[in-house]
Amino acid sequence: MRVVLFDLDDTLFAHREAVEAGITAYRETLGGPIAAAPLAEEAARWTALEEEQYHRYLAGEFTYLEQRRERSRGFVAPFGVTLSDAEAEAWFEAYRAHYENHWTLHTDALACLDALRARRLQIGLITNGDLAFQTAKITAVGLTDHLDHVIASGEVGVAKPDPAIFELAAARFGVPIEEACYVGDRFRTDALGAAGAGMLGVWLDRHGTATPEELDEASVAGVPVIRSLAALPALLT
Numbered sequence: 001m002r003v004v005l006f007d008l009d010d011t012l013f014a015h016r017e018a019v020e021a022g023i024t025a026y027r028e029t030l031g032g033p034i035a036a037a038p039l040a041e042e043a044a045r046w047t048a049l050e051e052e053q054y055h056r057y058l059a060g061e062f063t064y065l066e067q068r069r070e071r072s073r074g075f076v077a078p079f080g081v082t083l084s085d086a087e088a089e090a091w092f093e094a095y096r097a098h099y100e101n102h103w104t105l106h107t108d109a110l111a112c113l114d115a116l117r118a119r120r121l122q123i124g125l126i127t128n129g130d131l132a133f134q135t136a137k138i139t140a141v142g143l144t145d146h147l148d149h150v151i152a153s154g155e156v157g158v159a160k161p162d163p164a165i166f167e168l169a170a171a172r173f174g175v176p177i178e179e180a181c182y183v184g185d186r187f188r189t190d191a192l193g194a195a196g197a198g199m200l201g202v203w204l205d206r207h208g209t210a211t212p213e214e215l216d217e218a219s220v221a222g223v224p225v226i227r228s229l230a231a232l233p234a235l236l237t
């Protein structure tokens with residue numbers, strides 16, 4: 001193994017935690033019924049809206065900006081609020097400031113990267129997202145100097161789990177695909193996607209949600225399942 005590639009959101013970067021803290025803080029500034037609605041349900045609803053609309057962006061149905069507008073509109077709709085395009089963008093930008101206030105790495109990320117680097121492995125990212133936005137996160141959490149290359153779907157025009165993005169990443173590092181490994185929190189998009197392209201795919205199941213069927217499928221595909229990045233260096237020896 002010469003190259004270890006990572007997913008960004010919810011693998012190295014604590015995205016879900018930042019989203020929940022961000023929407024919680026933003027809601028409070030809005031006051032009225034939006035702020036008074038049950039916290040856990042509303043955070044879950046916001047996360048579900050992100051999942052739905054972001055997938056429409058990755059599928060090419062929406063632009064990056066449109067999926068943001070739709071997330072804003074979807075969140076306020078149950079309160080009888082409708083937003084123009086400009087209002088929806090402003091709403092999202094206000095949320096985004098709160099989200100950015102909570103940007104942080106997962107606590108196991110840097111030690112893992114340092115351990116891999118000590119073995120002279122090359123390190124990179126493959127992320128399904130907009131390069132400028134993902135780069136802003138990478139910079140803010142101090143990851144820049146740890147990464148040799150960043151491959152963002154928004155830049156290269158293909159997204160995980162398409163094998164083309166994994167092939168493109170191996171080529172960017174100048175290594176055969178079987179000498180690269182990919183670690184991510186999404187079983188199908190990340191781990192099975194990488195394995196399908198010929199990489200070692202590793203599933204980071206931080207919350208222990210793997211079903212017996214998924215574990216069987218992982219085993220058949222040669223995909224190791226780990227609960228923390230602390231387990232990764234030992235896996236790659």
Ligand SMILES: [Mg+2]
Nearest residue numbers: 007009010185
């Ligand atoms: Mg992820």
